[in-house]
Amino acid sequence: MDVQTLTYIIVGFTFALYIGIAIWAKAGTTDDFYVAGHHVHPLANGMATAADWMSAASFLSMAGLISFMGRDGAMYLMGWTGGYVLLALLLAPYLRKFGQFTVPDFVGDRYYSDAARTVAVICALFISFTYVAGQMRGVGIVFSRFLAVDITTGVIIGMSIVFFYAVLGGMKGITYTQVAQYCVLIFAFMVPAIFISILMTGNPVPQFGFGSELVDGSGYLLEKLDGLSTEIGFGEYTAGNKSTFDMFCIVAALMVGTAGLPHVIVRFFTVPKVRDARLSAGYALVLIAILYTTAPAVASFARLNLINTVSEAEYTMTPQWFKNWEAIDLIAWRDKNNDGKIQYLAGNAFEGSPSFTDGTGASGERLLSNADGSSANELYIDQDIMVLANPEIAQLPNWVVALVVAGGLAAALSTAAGLLLVISTSVAHDLFKKMLLPNITDKQELMFARMAVAIAVLIAGYFGINPPGFVAQVVAFAFGLAASTFFPIILMGIFYKPMNKEGAIAGMVTGLVFTAAYISYFKFVDPSANNAENWWLGVSPEGAGTLGMTLNFVVAYGVSKFTAAPPQAVQDMVERIRVPRG
């Protein structure tokens, strides 16, 4: 069977599974809808957290990014796992003890202020919408490449599935679909990785495979890769390019951001007890680590395979996948020296992302209107395609390719659903129930929550059709904001009793404004200034969350010193959330 038929079958099967679960796990109360009634088993919650967490960026983009970055790619690996240590040790058990529905709930109650709650709602909405936009772009890429439908139709299909189980089941439906989605995505990620590892090194464990010798007898994989990378001008794969301080700040921003993301935190509200919250964070990280320790192996396999396949290859002899990706604008080649061969070297082949003309060149390649870049490099490859292209590059069977497609969709949809739920609870619970319309009944609140999900799905769908930028870059924005707003405020709310509402509000606003301004300036207002000379303290926009977080801590602490201490009732509440019992 061809790839497309197989893809339709496998993707169709997984979608049917998700819908079945949604019907089974229908939510009856707001409690079910927001926190799955606090009845989720820690292992199930661990799986759901892992799926919630591993997004289109982790599944589709990360290995590709590492593949092109070499050792510096470790910033994503450490940054997106190390945050779970912070979450487990500093936040999750206490927030579970607090026992409400949302992060703004905690902020509003701990800082006894609707102003603080409002700022938290704004932050949560901002973070979730930024993040969900990244997921939709992932869904779009997958559909357009593998299911031969245009991106708009693809996004609409994806959105209707999420719409169905999120509106019907709320957190309960989402939790159990995420458990299924975790199984799909981890299986889909591991199968090709194991296949490729065996093909290249004879070792079935990818984590060991990329430290082994190649089966063709040309020595250790990483040494060979270092050699080839250096030859074509990229520098050694196992050496870093980023400045140590910048690397430090980016990793810190990603870690702290992970711990501060509302859709991850809220998952720990769903387990029955405090000790379940701790254990559940442990399960979640184990399940995440399976993918995160495999991704760097996949990255180096893909890198080696890619260089071997395309470097100095005749364009007319390139495999079918090369032309397929070229057809949808994600690979581009300009034959600068007219030799009909692909010269793949360091540097940009041309300025900006490819804009194709209708013409074809001497070898049949699609022509471009972009100006030449500064390098003799002739090849443009979109980093987001590496995971999807990898099974084809390694010539694995068609069903593996189809499986990867289903996995990518599972990753994107599970994360999108978790985010949509945060958006809906922020609106229905924090905004309407807690502030605007405190007298509505549980049933009415549930209806508001369902309507809010429905509207959020439509907005997210719009982003999917008109996607902003790279998946991973957009997601980095959300992390910066989570790191600079929520993390410091929640941490001080638990560990520093004298922190008061004035300090918390001042800190959150400072963090939000600084980080948003810093990232927007370099990414949107003046992208040409986005280089180390202009960065404050040499920190790139990806690491801005660390600076924002530091400012948040300093401002919050300073302001709290000069304003009234929190009321006794709040201080007693802090005492209570510190112990599991009672």
Add this chain to the structure above:
Amino acid sequence: MTNLEGYWKENVKLVLKLLSIWFIASYGMGILFVDYLNQFQFFGFPFGFWVAQQGAIYVFVALIFVYVVKMNTLDKKYGVDESDDDVPVEDLRPAEDAEDKGEQ
């Protein structure tokens, strides 16, 4: 009355201890000293590279499980653990009864 102050102190001490290991593994070995460590070979990996892309993650996993075990012991020692009859009533109700429960 249990000694909550003592419980909290021990808790914070444990967290700080584990977080310093967390810091050394990731920021220390994975970032600050990664180039120095790269001169050592660890199986087929340069050691610094291995820590940054593999080892640090294994350490993170281990830290959480150590924390889980130690905290459960600490909870028992100070008598603040959630033995089943001490858990707040609403948390123990089976799913079927959840309907009749008004929040707040």
